[in-house]
Amino acid sequence: MAEAIxxxxxxxxxxxxxxxxxxxxxxxxxxxxxxxxxxxxxxxFGIMFDIYHFMSFFDVITFDFIS
Structure with a gap:
């Protein structure tokens, strides 16, 4: 939850x-x-919904895992 926030x-x-x-x-x-x-x-749900909405404002957005 904290990471999503x-x-x-x-x-x-x-x-x-x-x-x-x-x-x-x-x-x-x-x-x-x-x-x-x-x-x-x-x-x-609410946090993810907002993130997905904000994604439309970017020309490029990537999500990558780092260990």
């Missing part, structure tokens, strides 16, 4: 700062898989 805040800040290209790096493999596939978890 952090990604949400980063993506929303980038949108409001008029960033057009963004690479999101995370050590949460499960979150990265959800974001890449466009899936939801019930407890993260």
């Amino acid at each position: 952090a990604v949400h805040r980063a993506v929303s800040l980038a949108v409001y700062s008029n960033v057009r290209s963004l690479a999101v790096l995370s050590d949460s493999l499960s979150l990265i898989k959800l974001l890449k596939k466009g899936w939801y978890q019930p407890e993260l």
